[in-house]
Amino acid sequence: MNETDARWRQALLPVDATLAQTIKNLNEVGVKLALCVDSDGRLLGSISDGDLRRGLLRGLSMEDPVREIVNSKPLVVPEGTERQMVRALMQANKVQQVPVVDSSGRVAGLHLWDELDTPPAHDYPMVIMAGGKGTRLRPYTEDCPKPMLPVAGKPMLQHIIERAQSQGFSRFLLSLNYLGHMIRDHFGDGSAIGVKISYVTEDEPLGTAGALSLIDPKPGTPFVVTNGDVLTDIDYRELIEFRDRLDAQAVMAVRRYDWTNPYGVVEMEGVDITGFAEKPVIRSHINAGVYALAPEALDHLTALRHCDMPTLFDRLRAAGCRTVAYPMHEPWFDVGRPHDLERANQELSQKTGPTLG
Structure with a gap:
């Protein structure tokens, strides 16, 4: 645990910390768990990404x-617990972090699965929708497919592949249409960057889900789908694990979006005024363009027929399949307009590490 010593101390949070401070802590410390403690360092609970x-x-x-979200009864182990016992407890309880507490309940360390054993390898494929024309990004896309537009010195598509590669993804399938030959010429079979890349080509745009009907053979495992213009620090593996835990056919990453009405709103029942709301904030969740699907979800697509991802989710629900939302807090850029491209360039150019936020 010596390697983890500095990090678990940074993961301690006071009980009056906010969600924003907790998210910042999780992103910066990198142990995927924050520990809520009182003024004497006694453990009050843990906060995971899922919480x-x-x-x-x-x-x-x-x-x-x-x-409001703290888990007040986390799995803990006392000081001196043998490594083999800790590993067995983590396996049995399906957790990747276990706090260590002393006889007074004070945090004394943190066991991480990554340091107890090599994380299990995975062979989940990733499908990247890279066929869009990028009409809102013209003139940049007149001679360049949108996913190949440079952000911080490299194509957006390369950012996505490298991010997934760092999480153990090695198989990629790219769906092409507009200027697709430029993408093929740049990446080839992927061997130059240590991955395997294959392609399907949409002769006509098939939508954000329709292109999946071209995959042959069908994947034998759950897989991730992402739009080729979405840059994010999301853990793609967690999307698949989230799907597994909830036994869902499909997972959609969603992001909270707050919109402030610029006007004072009059609340009415019929013609009677019942109240007023001055510039109310409307909160909703928007589709973040990243998904995890079970192979069977593809059975609800018709070959060569246009279908957007929300339509596929509707079909799955109509068939009695479970579809779930994965609320995300990670940095996220949907690079659809010129000012989005400019912002992504500014943000990523300032980074010295592998993350966006």
Whole structure:
């Protein structure tokens, strides 16, 4: 645990910390767990990435206190517990972090699965929708496919592939249409960057899900789908694990979007005024363009027929299949317009590490 010593100390949070501070802590410390402690360092509970997402889905704001979501009964081990026992407990409880506490309940360390054993390898494929014409990004896309537009010195598509590669993804399938030959020429079979890349080509645009009907053979495992213009720090593996835990056919990453009405709103029942709301904030969740699907989800597509991803989710629900939302808090750019491209360039150019936020 010596390697983890500095990091677990950074993962300690006071009980009055906000969700925003907790998210910042999770992103910066990198142990995927924050530990809520009292003024004497006694463990009050833990906060995982999943706890945060469930809180955001409940409608909590970034300013709400972390005590609203803290897990007050986390799995812990006492000081001196043997490594083999800790590993067995983590395996049995399907957790990747276990706090160590002393006889007074104070945090004394943190066991990480990554340091107890090599994380299990995976062979999940990733499908990247890279066929869009990028009409809103003209003139940049007149002679360049949108996913190949440079951001911080490299194509957007390369950012996506490298991010996934760092998480163990090695098989990619790219769906091409507009100027697709430029993408093929740049990446080839992927061997130059240590991955395997194959392609399908849409003769006509088939939508964000329709291109999946071209995959042959059908994947034998769950897989990730992402739009080729979405840059994010999301953990793509967690999307698949989230799908597995909830036994869902499809997962859609969603992001909270707040819109402030610029006007004072009059509340009425019929013609009677019942109240007023001055510039109310409307909160909703938007589709973030990243998904995890079970192979069987492809059975609800018709070959060569246009289908957008929300339509596929509707079909799955109509067939009695479970579809779930994955609330995300990670940095996220949907590079669809010139000012989005400019912002992505500014943000990523300032980074010295592998993450966006």
